[in-house]
Amino acid sequence: MSSDTVSGGLFERLESSGLSLRYVLGLLGLVFMAVLPLLSEFELGIGIPGVFVFAVDNLLLLKLTGALYFGMFAMSWDVVSGYTGQISFGHGVFFAVGGYTSALLNIEFGIAPALAVPVGVVLAAVTGLVIGVPALRLRGPYLSLVTLVAPLILLNVFIWQSGTFGGERGLLGEDYFLGLGSDAALEVYYIALVLFTLIFALLFAVTRSDAGRVFTAIREDEDAVAAAGLNPAKFKTFAFVLSAAVGGLAGAMFVHSPVGGARPSELMSVIVNVEVIIAAILGGMGTIVGAAIGGVFLILLQDGLSNLGDALTIPIPGTETGVVLTPPIPFSQMDFLLFAVITLVLLLVLPGGIVRAGIRGGRRVLRRVRSDREDPVATDGGRVEDSNDGENADAGRAPERAVYRNYRDALEGDDDEH
Amino acid sequence: MSVASVLVETAIISALYALVAIGFTLIFGVGGVLNLAHGASITVGAYTTYYVTRVFGYGVGVGILAAVAASGLFGAVLYLGLVKRIQDEPILVMITTLVTAVAIEQVVVVLVGTEEKSIPALLRGNADILGTNVQLNMLAVFVLSWVVIAGLFAFVNYTKAGKALLATSMSHKGAALVGIEADRINLMTWVLAGAIAGLAGVFLGSFQTASYAMGQGPLVLSFTIVVLGGIGSIKGSVLGAYLIGFLEIMTIEYISPSLTGLTPLIVLVAVLLAKPEGLFGRELVEA
Numbered sequence: 001m002s003s004d005t006v007s008g009g010l011f012e013r014l015e016s017s018g019l020s021l022r023y024v025l026g027l028l029g030l031v032f033m034a035v036l037p038l039l040s041e042f043e044l045g046i047g048i049p050g051v052f053v054f055a056v057d058n059l060l061l062l063k064l065t066g067a068l069y070f071g072m073f074a075m076s077w078d079v080v081s082g083y084t085g086q087i088s089f090g091h092g093v094f095f096a097v098g099g100y101t102s103a104l105l106n107i108e109f110g111i112a113p114a115l116a117v118p119v120g121v122v123l124a125a126v127t128g129l130v131i132g133v134p135a136l137r138l139r140g141p142y143l144s145l146v147t148l149v150a151p152l153i154l155l156n157v158f159i160w161q162s163g164t165f166g167g168e169r170g171l172l173g174e175d176y177f178l179g180l181g182s183d184a185a186l187e188v189y190y191i192a193l194v195l196f197t198l199i200f201a202l203l204f205a206v207t208r209s210d211a212g213r214v215f216t217a218i219r220e221d222e223d224a225v226a227a228a229g230l231n232p233a234k235f236k237t238f239a240f241v242l243s244a245a246v247g248g249l250a251g252a253m254f255v256h257s258p259v260g261g262a263r264p265s266e267l268m269s270v271i272v273n274v275e276v277i278i279a280a281i282l283g284g285m286g287t288i289v290g291a292a293i294g295g296v297f298l299i300l301l302q303d304g305l306s307n308l309g310d311a312l313t314i315p316i317p318g319t320e321t322g323v324v325l326t327p328p329i330p331f332s333q334m335d336f337l338l339f340a341v342i343t344l345v346l347l348l349v350l351p352g353g354i355v356r357a358g359i360r361g362g363r364r365v366l367r368r369v370r371s372d373r374e375d376p377v378a379t380d381g382g383r384v385e386d387s388n389d390g391e392n393a394d395a396g397r398a399p400e401r402a403v404y405r406n407y408r409d410a411l412e413g414d415d416d417e418h
Numbered sequence: 419m420s421v422a423s424v425l426v427e428t429a430i431i432s433a434l435y436a437l438v439a440i441g442f443t444l445i446f447g448v449g450g451v452l453n454l455a456h457g458a459s460i461t462v463g464a465y466t467t468y469y470v471t472r473v474f475g476y477g478v479g480v481g482i483l484a485a486v487a488a489s490g491l492f493g494a495v496l497y498l499g500l501v502k503r504i505q506d507e508p509i510l511v512m513i514t515t516l517v518t519a520v521a522i523e524q525v526v527v528v529l530v531g532t533e534e535k536s537i538p539a540l541l542r543g544n545a546d547i548l549g550t551n552v553q554l555n556m557l558a559v560f561v562l563s564w565v566v567i568a569g570l571f572a573f574v575n576y577t578k579a580g581k582a583l584l585a586t587s588m589s590h591k592g593a594a595l596v597g598i599e600a601d602r603i604n605l606m607t608w609v610l611a612g613a614i615a616g617l618a619g620v621f622l623g624s625f626q627t628a629s630y631a632m633g634q635g636p637l638v639l640s641f642t643i644v645v646l647g648g649i650g651s652i653k654g655s656v657l658g659a660y661l662i663g664f665l666e667i668m669t670i671e672y673i674s675p676s677l678t679g680l681t682p683l684i685v686l687v688a689v690l691l692a693k694p695e696g697l698f699g700r701e702l703v704e705a
Contacts, residue, residue: 087509089516134691141452141508145641146690149683152638156680270634274516281513337528340521344500347514 026289033193037061037186058185063303064296065185066259068192071295072199072250073272074279075288079203080243081277082286083212084236085219086135089148091247091276092268093131096154098124098248099255100165103174103262113177113256117249124248125241132240136233139222151268158264170263174255182258195253196292199246203288206242215239216286271336278343284353293355305338423550424667430556432663433563435639436656437618440570441611442640443647443655447587448607451508455496455515456615456640457633458522463489463616464623464632465526468535478538485616493612497605505604519633526630537623559621566614571652583607635679642686661685 077091102120105111111119131150135143158165166172180187206212214235217225225232251267254260266272275298283294350357438460445453466488467481476484496518504510539555540562546552574580586593586603594600615636622632643662647654662682669681 087512089512138690141512142645142690144509144512145452145645146687149638149641149686153680153683153687156677156683160674160676160680270516271520274520277513278517337521337524340517340524343517344514344521347510347517348500348503 061189067299069254074291074295076247078291083215094247095251096268098251102252120252125245128244177256284355290355422548436659439643457637459615460619463619464628489616490613493608497608534627642682
C-alpha cells in the first residue's frame with residue numbers, strides 16, 4: 001500500500017530510529033490499527049467501486065476483530081508448527097477446547113466470561129499436554145495424522161453428546177465478554193487489538209529467546225539437539241502447551257465476542273484447520289510476524305472475495321442480511337472456492353510466504369537505494385546483533401526445507417540409503 | 419442381530435472400505451506422499467454418476483463408467499498439475515491436496531448445493547443370506563469391490579506395468595536403475611487410485627447418499643486402514659479394512675450407533691501411538 005510512496009528521504013529518516021525498516025513498518029502497522037477507528041467514515045480500497053472497499057465503520061471494526069482473533073489462531077499454530085516443525089493439521093482442537101469450556105461454564109453455571117476464559121485457557125493448555133506428550137513418539141507425517149484426527153474425534157464426541165455440546169450446531173446463548181456486544185464495536189475491537197498485540201509480543205519474545213532457538217534447532221535436526229545435551233521432548237512439550245494455551249485464549253475470547261460463537265464450523269472444522277495453516281504459510285512460516293499478518297490478511301481477503309461474490313451474483317430483493325457476519329465461516333458461495341484457488345496458486349508461487357518475500361524484496365530495494373551512498377554488502381551481511389532475525393529472513397525458505405526434509409526421511413525411511 | 423448377520427454385514431461393508439483405502443495406499447506406497455484429496459476423488463465419482471443418471475437420464479452402468487473416467491482424469495490432473503512439481507516435499511503435497519479437497523467440496527456446494535443427492539442403486543430387491551436380509555445393491559457392491567480388488571492384485575503381480583509399479587514402491591533407486599520411469603508410474607498410480615476411489619464413491623452414494631462433504635469420512639477411514647495395514651500394502655489394506663469394518667459394525671451393534679465415525683479414529687490414534695509402522699510392514703507389498 002505504502003510502498004509506492006517510499007523515497008530515499010523517507011528511508012533515511014526511518015533508519016535513523018535505529019530499528020530496521022521492517023520493524024518500523026510493523027510498528028506503523030500496529031499504530032495504524034490503533035488509530036483506525038478515528039478515521040470513521042473513510043473508505044479504504046483498491047479503487048474499483050464495490051470491490052475490496054472497506055468503509056471505516058462499526059461493521060469493519062467487527063470484521064477486524066474477527067480477523068485479529070484469527071491472527072492469534074495463526075500465531076499459535078506457528079509456534080509449534082513453524083518453529084519446532086511439528087506440523088499440526090488440527091489446531092482447531094485447542095480453539096474449540098478454549099471456546100467450548102468458556103462458553104459451557106458461562107451458559108451452564110452462569111460464570112462471567114472474564115472468569116470463564118482463563119479456565120478455558122488452562123484446559124486448552126492441558127489438551128496441549130494430552131496431545132503433545134503422546135505425540136512425542138511420532139515424527140513427521142504420523143504426528144500430522146494424529147493432529148488431523150484429533151478435531152474429528154472431538155467433533156464426534158460433540159455430536160455423540162449433543163445434549164451438552166450442541167452437536168454440529170454448537171452452543172447458543174453465551175454472554176459477551178464484559179457485556180460488550182456488537183453495539184460496542186469500538187471497545188470490542190480495542191480489546192481484540194490489545195490482546196493481539198500482547199500475544200504477539202509474548203510469542204515474538206519467546207521465539208526470539210534461547211528457547212526459540214532450541215525450537216528452531218529441533219526443526220532443523222532433532223538428533224543434534226539431543227546430542228547437545230538438551231531434551232527435545234521438553235521443548236516440544238513446552239511449544240505444544242504454549243501454543244495450545246494461546247489458541248485456547250483466542251478461541252475463548254472469540255466465542256465471547258459478537259463475531260464468534262462456540263460452533264464446530266467456526267472453531268474446529270476442516271476448513272478452519274486448513275485456513276490456519278494457509279494463513280501461517282502464506283504469511284511466512286516460522287516468523288510469528290508472518291502468521292499474525294497472514295491471519296488478519298486472510299480474513300480480510302475472504303471478506304473482500306465475498307463482497308466480490310455479492311457483486312457477481314444477482315441481488316434478490318428482500319434478502320438483505322444486514323449486520324450478520326460470521327468470519328471466518330460460513331462461506332456458502334463462490335468466495336471460498338476462489339480463495340482456495342488463490343491459495344493454491346500462492347502456495348506454488350510463494351512457498352516461503354509473503355513476509356519473507358517482502359523482506360527479501362525490501363532488502364533489494366534498500367540495497368539499491370543505499371548503493372548510491374555506501375557499500376551495500378557490508379551493511380547487509382555482517383550484523384551480529386540481529387542474527388536471529390537475519391537467519392530467519394536470509395535463510396529464505398529454510399524452515400519449510402527443514403520440515404520437508406524431516407517428512408521425507410520419516411516417509412521414505414531407509415529407501416535411499418542402501 | 420445374530421452373529422451370522424454381523425458377519426455378513428461386516429463382509430460387505432469391509433469390501434467397500436478396502437476399495438476406498440486401496441487407492442490411498444497405492445499413492446502412499448509408490449509416491450511416498452499422502453493424498454489428502456483422496457476423499458475428493460470419491461466425491462467426484464459420486465457426483466459424476468449423479469449428473470449422468472439423474473440429470474442426463476442415462477442408466478447406472480453408464481454412470482459408473484463415467485464416474486471411473488472422471489475420477490481417473492481428476493487423479494491425472496491432480497498429479498500433473500499440482501503434485502508432480504512438489505512430490506519431493508510430502509508436507510507441501512499434504513497441504514495442497516488438502517486445499518484441493520476443500521476446493522472440490524466448494525465446487526460441489528456451488529454447483530449442486532449442500533443438500534444430499536441420491537444415486538440409483540445398482541440392483542433393486544433383497545436376498546436372503548445366512549438368514550440375513552441383504553439388499554441386492556449391497557451384494558452387487560460387495561461382488562464388484564472384490565472383482566476390482568482381485569483385478570488390481572493380478573495387475574500388480576502379473577503384468578509388466580504392475581510389476582514396475584511394485585518395484586517403484588519398493589525402491590525408487592532400484593526401479594530407476596532398471597529403466598522404470600518414476601513419473602510415468604506415478605501418473606499411472608494417481609489415475610488408478612482416482613478411478614478406484616471414484617468407483618467407491620458411486621457405491622457409497624448408492625446405499626447412503628452423495629453430499630458435498632462425503633469424502634471426509636472415507637479419507638479418515640483410508641488413513642486408518644493404511645496405517646493399520648502398513649504403508650503401501652494392498653493385502654494389508656484389505657486386512658485393515660476388514661478389521662475396521664468389523665470393529666465398526668460391533669460398535670454400532672453393541673455400544674451405540676452414534677459412535678459410527680469414532681471407531682476408526684480411535685483405532686488410528688491407538689495404532690499410531692502404539693505401533694506407528696503399522697501391523698504389517700512395508701514388505702507385504704510384494705505379496
